[in-house]
Amino acid sequence: MALMQNIKDAVGVLLGKNQVMRDESVPADKATKDMPAGMAGKIDKYQIIKASEILRKYKQYKTNAERRIRDNALYINARQWRSETYKKIYPNEPDPTSSWLFNGVANKHADFMDNFPEISVLPREPDDQEKAELLSSILPVVLENAKFEKAYDQVGWDVQTGIGIFGVFWNPTLYNGLGDIEIKAIDVMSLFWEPGVTDIQDSRHVFRVELVDNEILEARYPQVKGHLGSDPSIIEQYLTEDEIPNEGKSLVYHWYYKVQKGTKTVLHYCQFVNDIVLFSSENAVNEDGTPAYPDGYYWHGKYPFVTVHMYPAKGSLIGYGTVDIGRNVQRDIDLLNKAMIQNARLASIPRFAYKKDAGVNMDEFFDFTKPGIQFEGSGTIADAVMPVNVQPLEGTTLSYHTNRIQELKEVIGNRDFSQGGTAGGVTAASAIVALIETGSKLSRATLQRLYSAVKEVGELCIENIRQFYTVPRQFRIIGSDGSYKFMQFSAQDLQAVTYNELGTDPTVRVPIFDVKVRVHKGSPYNKYAHNQEMMQLYQLGFFNPQFAPQALACLKGMDIEGKEELIKTISENGSLYQQLQAVIAENIQLKQLAAKLTGDNRFITSQGAQNDNSNA
Numbered sequence: 001m002a003l004m005q006n007i008k009d010a011v012g013v014l015l016g017k018n019q020v021m022r023d024e025s026v027p028a029d030k031a032t033k034d035m036p037a038g039m040a041g042k043i044d045k046y047q048i049i050k051a052s053e054i055l056r057k058y059k060q061y062k063t064n065a066e067r068r069i070r071d072n073a074l075y076i077n078a079r080q081w082r083s084e085t086y087k088k089i090y091p092n093e094p095d096p097t098s099s100w101l102f103n104g105v106a107n108k109h110a111d112f113m114d115n116f117p118e119i120s121v122l123p124r125e126p127d128d129q130e131k132a133e134l135l136s137s138i139l140p141v142v143l144e145n146a147k148f149e150k151a152y153d154q155v156g157w158d159v160q161t162g163i164g165i166f167g168v169f170w171n172p173t174l175y176n177g178l179g180d181i182e183i184k185a186i187d188v189m190s191l192f193w194e195p196g197v198t199d200i201q202d203s204r205h206v207f208r209v210e211l212v213d214n215e216i217l218e219a220r221y222p223q224v225k226g227h228l229g230s231d232p233s234i235i236e237q238y239l240t241e242d243e244i245p246n247e248g249k250s251l252v253y254h255w256y257y258k259v260q261k262g263t264k265t266v267l268h269y270c271q272f273v274n275d276i277v278l279f280s281s282e283n284a285v286n287e288d289g290t291p292a293y294p295d296g297y298y299w300h301g302k303y304p305f306v307t308v309h310m311y312p313a314k315g316s317l318i319g320y321g322t323v324d325i326g327r328n329v330q331r332d333i334d335l336l337n338k339a340m341i342q343n344a345r346l347a348s349i350p351r352f353a354y355k356k357d358a359g360v361n362m363d364e365f366f367d368f369t370k371p372g373i374q375f376e377g378s379g380t381i382a383d384a385v386m387p388v389n390v391q392p393l394e395g396t397t398l399s400y401h402t403n404r405i406q407e408l409k410e411v412i413g414n415r416d417f418s419q420g421g422t423a424g425g426v427t428a429a430s431a432i433v434a435l436i437e438t439g440s441k442l443s444r445a446t447l448q449r450l451y452s453a454v455k456e457v458g459e460l461c462i463e464n465i466r467q468f469y470t471v472p473r474q475f476r477i478i479g480s481d482g483s484y485k486f487m488q489f490s491a492q493d494l495q496a497v498t499y500n501e502l503g504t505d506p507t508v509r510v511p512i513f514d515v516k517v518r519v520h521k522g523s524p525y526n527k528y529a530h531n532q533e534m535m536q537l538y539q540l541g542f543f544n545p546q547f548a549p550q551a552l553a554c555l556k557g558m559d560i561e562g563k564e565e566l567i568k569t570i571s572e573n574g575s576l577y578q579q580l581q582a583v584i585a586e587n588i589q590l591k592q593l594a595a596k597l598t599g600d601n602r603f604i605t606s607q608g609a610q611n612d613n614s615n616a
Contacts, residue, residue, distance in 0.1 A: 043270050043280040051255055051270075055207045059234055061195035065162070065318045066236040069188060072161035072323040073238055075330065078102050082239050096338045100405055101330040104414035105160050105322050111443035112156040115519045117451055119143065119458040122514040131493055132513055135462065138475045138489050142461055146183040152454070154185035159310055159446070160321035163188050166306040166453060167208075168460040170298075170468050178471065181464050183457065186305060188318065189236045198317055206303045208254040209235055217250060221278050230274060252278075256303050259296075266296035267303065300463035308453035310446050322412050329408040336401040343393050351388040360385060413442035451517040458515040466494040533560060542566075548574025 071083040078099045119139050123132035143149075155164035165186040172179040190210060194203035214228045228250040235251075237244065255270040271278040284292035298304060309319025354360065364373045365385065408414075472490040496510045537543065542551040551570050555563060 043277055043282050045275045045277075048270075048272050048275050048277060051205070051207075051253075051257075051272075052275075054205055055192055055209075055234070055253070055255075058192040058195065058205075058207065062192060063236075065316070066189055068324070069162045069318070070236060070238055072321070072327070075101055075323045075327055076105055076157065076161065079239070080327070080330065080334070096341055097334055098330075098337055100333060100408050101323065101326045101412070104326060104408070104412040105157075107414050108160060108322060108412075108443050108446070109156045112447065112450065113153065115447055116149065116152065117454045117517045117519065119454065120516045120518065121458075121462070122516055124512050124514060125509075127497075128511045128513065131511055134487060134489060134493070135465075135513060137477045137487060139458065139461065141475045141477070142181055142465070143183070143458075146181045146461075148183045148457070151183045151185040152450075155308065155450070155453075158185065158188070159308055159450070161323050162309065162321050163318045164308045164450075164453075165191060166308075166457050168304045168306065168457055168464070170464050179468060181461055181468075183461075189238075191305065193317060196315055198312075198315065200303055200305055200307050200317060203303070204257065206256045206305065208256075210252050210254070211235070211246065211249045212252045214248050214250055217252070217273065221273075221276075224273055224276050224278070227274055227276055250274075256297075258301070265301040267298050267301045268293070269297035298463070299467045300460065302460065304460065306453045306456045306460070308449050310449070326408050326412045329404055329411060333401065333404050333408065336397070336404065339397070340393060340401065343390065347390040347392065351390075352385050353388050354385040455515045455517050458517070462494070462513060462515070465489075466491055537566075542570065543573070545570075545573040545577030548577065 071080075074080050074083045078097050080097060119136075121132045121135040121139060123129050151166060155166060158164040165188060167184040167186040169182045169184070170179060171182040174180040174182065186208065190208055192207040192209070193200055194205065197203050200206065211232055217228060218225045230251045232246045232249070232251060250273055253272050255272065257268055257270075259266045259268060268281045270280045270282070277283065281293040281297040282291075286292050307317060310322065311320040311325075313319045352365075354362065354365075360373065364370050469489065469491040472488050472492075475487050475489060476484050477487055478484045494511055496508050498508050541547050542554070544551075548570050552567060552574070555567055555570070560566075
């Protein structure tokens with residue numbers, strides 16, 4: 001039996017199969033039984049086999065979407081002629097590519113970065129006000145350390161090819177083993193979920209696959225030595241200029257699955273290579289034998305992935321992006337470019353038709369350095385040699401080419417004024433700015449979806465802080481005036497609070513916060529408009545403490561950026577003004593009383609002089 005198993009394993013390696021060869025001695029019901037929702041119980045070789053089968057099914061149903069996204073990536077690199085679609089329809093076509101579609105994609109990506117998000121935290125209960133303010137200060141620092149801006153930049157490109165994915169993980173190896181949050185842009189080719197779901201949290205299982213060098217795996221996990229090597233075809237490869245070698249690497253599977261325990265959903269995590277378990281949160285135990293993760297690998301019970309798309313597709317988690325909308329028009333523009341280039345080349349090369357027995361020395365005829373041409377027979381050279389004229393393309397063809405370019409701009413919302421260009425006699429700066437803002441409404445719609453995804457990223461970060469910041473950490477917070485101070489925060493600040501009220505049973509409450517996303521890096525126009533808005537409020541007397549009640553009544557009905565801060569500042573100034581007026585009134589009364597008691601009117605005179613000076 002052992003010999004047969006060794007032969008099967010050897011055949012599996014030779015065939016390069018990315019699967020585990022089953023041991024015939026394993027009972028069939030144990031190796032192939034259907035799993036419930038989740039993987040309750042200890043994770044062993046047989047459950048890994050079943051998980052691998054589920055992964056292959058997920059891969060099968062995702063193949064068409066992966067090929068579409070791979071072709072879309074070629075358009076961003078202006079190499080669309082290498083896509084399978086072009087090769088099937090135009091197998092022998094050259095590659096005169098233009099970048100009209102890329103220009104639209106890059107313009108939208110610039111809009112995303114111009115409106116980089118900023119996260120703030122709001123409390124749901126009064127007792128959590130101080131914690132929310134502290135979280136609002138430290139969360140931007142956590143995101144910066146986790147390289148969130150780099151992930152946001154990549155997702156801004158990925159979302160235009162179909163789907164962008166954030167990964168929010170806890171990396172225990174960071175900072176010499178202290179650990180910290182890590183945010184990555186996940187390639188859709190390496191992530192697999194249940195087909196048909198439109199929310200990744202509804203999937204029964206989620207797999208992330210990556211290629212890792214064998215030497216690294218053997219150094220970290222000695223038990224895998226001699227058992228590595230797998231077929232990397234499960235990860236769809238992009239068409240790149242560089243050949244990516246897979247020799248000496250193995251696929252590492254990150255398997256997330258949910259287990260229902262009563263009314264609570266518990267998320268577990270398993271990492272394996274082939275049929276070898278590298279880590280399992282269900283298998284891990286403490287020194288005393290108790291489960292190390294009784295509440296799951298992540299307490300929040302969610303997959304650590306947040307997906308976002310530009311345009312939804314019914315029944316699919318993967319949507320459509322800018323490239324999907326404009327790729328067919330871009331193809332027609334490229335074909336027309338080819339026709340125009342070929343016509344120009346033919347027209348620029350002199351061509352002649354001549355009779356076979358014309359009696360003309362054709363070597364001398366085509367040698368433009370010789371002043372004379374010898375020919376025999378009667379008649380002229382024109383009778384024997386005739387020029388072949390190439391007809392230029394008709395005006396309708398050129399107009400069609402121009403119209404297709406304009407159609408592409410309209411379809412993807414990349415009109416000229418979106419990039420500062422003008423047409424139709426528009427010269428006023430205010431009008432150009434208004435056109436730019438109007439033309440960016442498609443980008444703003446996508447930004448709302450991106451901000452919703454960023455909101456989920458912020459919520460996952462807070463939950464990771466609640467679970468893993470077991471040791472107090474110091475954060476350097478930079479104030480608006482450039483000064484900085486240090487704040488300390490730990491998971492203890494977010495743990496459940498027990499209330500013991502007289503005559504009632506103790507109640508336990510977990511602090512819950514709402515994450516709010518707003519623009520952090522606005523475009524130059526947005527900053528200019530905001531500054532102008534503040535100047536107008538100043539000129540109208542909104543910041544005069546005497547008019548604080550009127551200003552507050554007006555602000556409550558307005559929709560402007562920073563409204564809450566303005567209301568707070570004006571309210572404080574109004575209160576200080578009222579206190580000052582009360583002090584002045586009290587001071588006047590004291591002076592009047594002193595004059596009455598002493599009969600010295602200098603108190604009143606000095607006060608009157610002060611009033612006259614203040615009025616002047």
